[in-house]
Amino acid sequence: MTKGEVMTTLKQTTKQVTAIAALAALAAVPAFGVSGAMAQETVTLGIVTAQTGPLAAPGRFQMNGFDLAVQAINEAGGFEVDGETYMLDLQVYDTRCNAAEGASAMQRLATVDQVPVVLGELCSPVAAAEAPIAADFGVPLVLTVPTAPNLTEQGNEWLFRVNPNNFQLNEALAAFVAENGWSPLSFIAWNNDAGRGGVNGMRELLPDDVEFGYVGYFNVGEVDFSSHIANIRNEGSEAIMLLMDEEPGALAIRQIRDAGLDAQLVGTLAMGSSRFLDRLNADYLNGMAQYNAFPPNAPIPRIEEFSALYEAAYGEESHGFAAQSYDGIFVVIAAMQAAGTVSDSAAIRDALAAISWDGVIGPIRFNENNQAEPPVYITQWCDDGTRRILFPDELAADCGFG
Numbered sequence: 374m375t376k377g378e379v380m381t382t383l384k385q386t387t388k389q390v391t392a393i394a395a396l397a398a399l400a401a402v403p404a405f406g407v408s409g410a411m412a413q414e415t416v417t418l419g420i421v422t423a424q425t426g427p428l429a430a431p432g433r434f435q436m437n438g439f440d441l442a443v444q445a446i447n448e449a450g451g452f453e454v455d456g457e458t459y460m461l462d463l464q465v466y467d468t469r470c471n472a473a474e475g476a477s478a479m480q481r482l483a484t485v486d487q488v489p490v491v492l493g494e495l496c497s498p499v500a501a502a503e504a505p506i507a508a509d510f511g512v513p514l515v516l517t518v519p520t521a522p523n524l525t526e527q528g529n530e531w532l533f534r535v536n537p538n539n540f541q542l543n544e545a546l547a548a549f550v551a552e553n554g555w556s557p558l559s560f561i562a563w564n565n566d567a568g569r570g571g572v573n574g575m576r577e578l579l580p581d582d583v584e585f586g587y588v589g590y591f592n593v594g595e596v597d598f599s600s601h602i603a604n605i606r607n608e609g610s611e612a613i614m615l616l617m618d619e620e621p622g623a624l625a626i627r628q629i630r631d632a633g634l635d636a637q638l639v640g641t642l643a644m645g646s647s648r649f650l651d652r653l654n655a656d657y658l659n660g661m662a663q664y665n666a667f668p669p670n671a672p673i674p675r676i677e678e679f680s681a682l683y684e685a686a687y688g689e690e691s692h693g694f695a696a697q698s699y700d701g702i703f704v705v706i707a708a709m710q711a712a713g714t715v716s717d718s719a720a721i722r723d724a725l726a727a728i729s730w731d732g733v734i735g736p737i738r739f740n741e742n743n744q745a746e747p748p749v750y751i752t753q754w755c756d757d758g759t760r761r762i763l764f765p766d767e768l769a770a771d772c773g774f775g
Contacts, residue, residue, distance in 0.1 A: 413451055416715045417462045418705065419482035419512075421493035421503060426469035427593055431618065431643070431694055432495050435518055438698030439463060439492065441686055452706050455713040461706070464488060468499050475499035476506055483510035489709075489718050490515060492701050497521035497566050507531045513722045517701040518694050521566050522574070525744040533725055533743040535704060536697040536734075537666055539570050540578075545749040546639065546664045547578035549764055555612035555637050557586035559605045561598060561625055562616035564590035571616040571641075586610040591621070598625045602632050612637040619643045623652035630657050642666055645752050645760060645775070647690040655758035665750045667693035667734055668762055668775045679733040693734075700732035 420439055423432035443461050446452055451460045464486050466478035475494060482488050483506065490513045494500040497519040504524065507514035508531045516524065516534040520542065525534050550558060558579070562568030572588055579585075586608035589601040605613055613629065613636050615622050622644050629638070640663035643649070650658060669680045669691040679699065683691035708724035709715050730737045735747040751764035752775040760775030762768055 413458050413460050415462050416459045416709075417464050417486070417488055418702070419479075419486060419488035419491035419493075420463050420465040421468050421475055421478050421482070421491060421499070422465070423470040423495045424465070424467040426471070428470045428495055428618070430620075431518070432470075434692040434694040435493070435495055435698045436465070437683070437687055437692070438517070438695030438700075439702060441683060441695065442699045442702035444686070445682070446702070446706065452710070454709050454715050459715060461702075468494065468496075470496040470499055472499050472502035476502040479503040479506040479514070480510070483507070483512045488512065489716050489721055490705050492517060492698070492705065494519055497524060497570075500524055504529050504532045511722075512718050513705075513725060515701050515705060515725070517698040521570055525742040530726075530743070531722060533739055533745075535701045535737055535745050535747075536693075537747055537749055538744060539567070539574050541746065542642070542664045542666070542749055543571060543574040543578055545751060545764060547575055549662065549751045550575075550612065550614075550639065551580050551583055553637075554583075555639070556582065557584040557608055557610045558612045558614060558639075559586035559608055559610035559636075560588045560614045560616065561601045561605075562588070562590055562614075563618075563621075564592050568616045571614075575614070591617075593621075595621070596624055598628045599632075601625075602629055602634065605629075605636070606632070606634060610636055612639055614639040615644070616641060617643070619646075619649050619652065623649065626653060626657055626661070637662070639663065642693050645754075646692060648692075650754075650758050655754070655756060658754040658758070659756045660754065662751055662753045662763065665693065665752045665775075666747065667691070667696045668750050668752050668760065668770075669693075670760065670774050671750075671762060671768065672770055672774050673768070675731075675733045675735075696733050700730070700734050700737060703732060704728060704730050704737055 422435050446461050451458050468475040468478050482491050492515045495518050500519040508529050514532050520539040522538045522540045560572050562572050587604040615625055638661040642665045645663045645665045680691040707730050708721050708728050712720040712724035714720050737745045739745055752760045753763050755772035759773040761772045762770040762775045
């Protein structure tokens, strides 16, 4: 690649930046390499996520995205800011989806490690505990997974979110449910901010002609959904929305179908991956629809390229949490380049607020609340165990491409 070509990619004005093009945009030097004789400094970013505990599995996908971005940047020779070349490293703290541990980790990253930016978190309540500390110490906190809408509605200028929030996800799903006339609609949801927020969000978004049926909540660790299923049967619900993660979702679906309920199933992005199919089979999932922030098999170049990178690195289908976290790293590095500094957190924050970055999940531009607005999809399981894209219409794709 010539110097002129690299400068063209750096402009990022007319071309969609895919996973591979992102490396060109952040390349340290035109040839993507740095002479072995050149001394390089290392920039360390803070990471907060769940690596152990009940939500360690989704935390792994988030961490995989961070690691893949660091590997890609460093293998390209690092990145350049204000004429200096830097390699990238991460200081990672396991918050175990615990608010107290998250707050402690955030304070340590700000005061002891003194990182310029922190990325993460997995769980919304933990992010809520970390956000005021980020503001107190003037360190940008870039969220890549938590979905509680109020996180970016508190006027915290140090908090940014790359991924869509619950309202954005539910908005697409509510339109799809209403369009299909699925009523009455019942719910089984986590008894936490994510579950209750999802139910309340759907109440606000669905039109009056969609009747609400049974609404039941369960605690993390519960495995018996029989009482919920009995209540849903009594309501005569046409559709059931499951607001939960992979493990309880698989248990709930198996019990619903084994009980003979043939209601339309509607799930979350956690239920739209090949790993979820491994927990059940195509017969259980056939016809189920779910919102999705990153359909890994979509025939879209930016998604195809990232999915190939992820599968080569981890030997499995790519995941939305990984894609969002991968983009989070690149957005932060782009902001450092725009600000001309790797250490001035305030300047980096200002650059983040103005950033325009076309990542693997789609365009990332923060609104007045520092909330990005990437595309949201509705996918559906097919009878052969593949998925298709139903929404948005312009990106609809057949079975095998969802």
